[in-house]
Amino acid sequence: MSSTAAASRAASGDPVLALDGLTVSLDSAGRRIPVDNVSLEMRPGETLCVVGESGCGKSMTALACMGLLPEVARVRSGHIRFQGRDLSGADARTWRRLRGDAMAMIFQEPMTSLNPVFRVGRQVAEPLRVHRGLGKREALRRAGDLLEQVGIPDPGERLRAYPDELSGGQRQRVMIAMALACDPNLLIADEPTTALDVTIQAHILELLADLQRDRGMGLMFITHDFGVAEEIADHIAVMYAGQIVEYGPAAQVLNSPRHPYTAGLMEAIPGQEEPHGALPALAGRVPELGHWPPYCRFAERCPLARARCRAGPVTLEGGGGHLSRCLFSDEVSPEIWH
Numbered sequence: 444m445s446s447t448a449a450a451s452r453a454a455s456g457d458p459v460l461a462l463d464g465l466t467v468s469l470d471s472a473g474r475r476i477p478v479d480n481v482s483l484e485m486r487p488g489e490t491l492c493v494v495g496e497s498g499c500g501k502s503m504t505a506l507a508c509m510g511l512l513p514e515v516a517r518v519r520s521g522h523i524r525f526q527g528r529d530l531s532g533a534d535a536r537t538w539r540r541l542r543g544d545a546m547a548m549i550f551q552e553p554m555t556s557l558n559p560v561f562r563v564g565r566q567v568a569e570p571l572r573v574h575r576g577l578g579k580r581e582a583l584r585r586a587g588d589l590l591e592q593v594g595i596p597d598p599g600e601r602l603r604a605y606p607d608e609l610s611g612g613q614r615q616r617v618m619i620a621m622a623l624a625c626d627p628n629l630l631i632a633d634e635p636t637t638a639l640d641v642t643i644q645a646h647i648l649e650l651l652a653d654l655q656r657d658r659g660m661g662l663m664f665i666t667h668d669f670g671v672a673e674e675i676a677d678h679i680a681v682m683y684a685g686q687i688v689e690y691g692p693a694a695q696v697l698n699s700p701r702h703p704y705t706a707g708l709m710e711a712i713p714g715q716e717e718p719h720g721a722l723p724a725l726a727g728r729v730p731e732l733g734h735w736p737p738y739c740r741f742a743e744r745c746p747l748a749r750a751r752c753r754a755g756p757v758t759l760e761g762g763g764g765h766l767s768r769c770l771f772s773d774e775v776s777p778e779i780w781h
């Protein structure tokens with residue numbers, strides 16, 4: 444895409460993705476709700492980091508946005524709007540047309556989307572052939588360009604390699620190249636760097652940030668690492684037990700978190716050990732799906748919890764676009780964890 448097109452895309456301001464009360468259930472009785480009433484919005488050129496521990500519903504949210512929920516799950520209520528278009532009831536054909544084209548996803552484990560029996564070039568060229576109707580030669584040439592853009596040395600050579608001939612970092616880059624092939628408006632990256640060593644992780648983050656800025660693409664970046672969010676996020680959504688518990692502009696969330704869970708995750712950033720060497724830990728664990736209390740879901744782990752927190756569900760509230768699901772958000776500070 445030309446830089447003018449990118450600029451006008453970035454300036455257009457309409458959300459590239461808007462979730463409105465998205466609720467995903469795993470059974471018809473509605474006891475297991477991995478994604479519970481999630482609303483968020485992402486504008487072109489913006490990076491939204493979705494942060495939370497394992498099992499909080501980050502991937503389910505992402506998969507719903509791509510029409511890729513597992514067989515057992517379904518959208519129970521709410522809306523998924525992509526560039527203003529409601530996709531909540533979209534059929535398989537509509538999703539297939541969008542995926543890999545206007546929207547794309549990078550998975551945590553590259554081998555989820557790379558097929559071990561096909562050469563890398565063929566796989567990166569595939570979306571260009573399917574969505575852009577390019578011939579084999581032209582698509583392969585573009586695939587080579589894409590590999591070069593994502594920083595793979597010897598792209599011509601690498602096109603002929605099989606996925607298992609590449610390092611983990613290179614496979615991750617190949618996935619990024621594939622996802623970017625058709626210049627998507629929305630890219631969802633689900634913990635794309637957790638399996639990589641720190642240096643490669645830093646390179647990939649930089650690469651994504653550059654590409655995203657150049658292309659005016661909306662990036663949803665899922666991570667359990669607040670350090671990563673600190674580096675790349677414009678907005679941050681913190682998820683706990685299927686719900687958003689804090690949401691707002693990154694600077695506000697990072698500088699003055701308004702949910703104890705957010706403050707706890709931030710205190711647990713790796714490398715930020717206490718002076719005596721102990722890692723400040725969020726004691727306890729996320730309650731099991733289907734066993735969420737009918738009141739604040741974080742109460743059992745929360746240093747601020749008191750009787751009112753167990754009286755009923757807590758709503759997501761706040762001013763200036765900074766929302767928190769905590770009755771005592773004014774009391775939140777890093778100190779509550781020490």
Ligand SMILES: Nc1ncnc2c1ncn2[C@@H]1O[C@H](COP(=O)(O)OP(=O)(O)OP(=O)(O)O)[C@@H](O)[C@H]1O
Nearest residue numbers: 477496497498499500501502503504513515667732
């Ligand atoms: N295919 C599935 N079938 C049944 N339950 C599932 C399936 N996939 C996920 N779940 C459950 O849904 C809940 C949310 O899972 P999800 O994968 O969205 O979590 P996550 O926040 O992405 O966690 P992680 O950080 O481990 O990737 C979890 O309780 C999980 O066990």
Ligand SMILES: [Mg+2]
Nearest residue numbers: 501502503633
């Ligand atoms: Mg996940």
